[in-house]
Amino acid sequence: MYLDRLHIALVEDDEDDRMFFKDAIDEIQMKTNLLLFGNGQEFLDHILLPGQSLPHLVFLDLNMPIKNGIECLEELRAQERFKNLSIAIYSTSSSDQDIEDTFIKGANIYINKPNDFNKLKSVISEVLKINWQYHTSNLSRENFLLRV
């Protein structure tokens, strides 16, 4: 299974957070391609276009106007064609209940949003690296869960 570049989508309504994420991803030594979206609806509109190529991994902020992370997660998981898309939810909540619910609804990754840029970078780096393995090696996607 050959992969040239990891295609990533980031769905985040806060412009500052979007920049932080983008900067962190840019600084990670990995071949990536990043698309940015302001809320869940924008992202869904984009990937539901016919013939649209799908990202490997999407980061969804939990709290967003119009369509939040959970709603977006549920819509994505209701469709068979997105089954290979890794979904990472991130939020400031670290309640075990919230985290479990997110996983049960089909998220693969739960990120507790760090405040510090270097911490954010190392968390994202860990997420990208494990995703690279899932897209290039024979690992069972239905059991792919990661909490960072």
Next chain:
Amino acid sequence: MKFYLKYDMDVIFRKTLEQQLNNLQVAYKINGLGEIEFLQSLSAEKVKELTVLLSVYGIEIINDHKSEIVQRIKDAISEMVLDTSSEKNHKLSEYLPNKLGYSYTYLSSLFSESTYTSLENFLIIKRIDRVKQMLVHEKLTLSQIAFELGYSSNAHVSAQFKKITGLTPTVFQKIIKKRSENKTSFKQS
């Protein structure tokens, strides 16, 4: 007495290639110069054989040797994780060089260069993937899994599981169980 020769490099190349490929006894297609296609994937031994056959004529395979080795490493590691009897007896640093015929240092640096992980870490990821399967599909206990996969203790499996997934095996099992219950109730309603 001298002869003067006229020749066509393309014909020479094609004939040479055909002769050598026929020696290999696998179905192939020459897609124009410089590209051959095999109708089924070649075993590592066949690739090695072909490399030797062609090298005599100064022809080199530019396939990506690196990706091929990486794939062979991954296959070998998967085998190692599945075949628990061998895993107990082998260390990665002995097993891989024996199996693939390259030094561990070479394999290790080549692997890290192109996979964004290390050999050791990849083995752990594969093993934890196996642990998950044993928990979910084979319904084994952690102690049984620890024994099967040659871990020193339950605590060791648990700790490695937590390190890779961020979850304990118990929480993981609970999530996967609830997920499948959700799916069933969704289908029924």
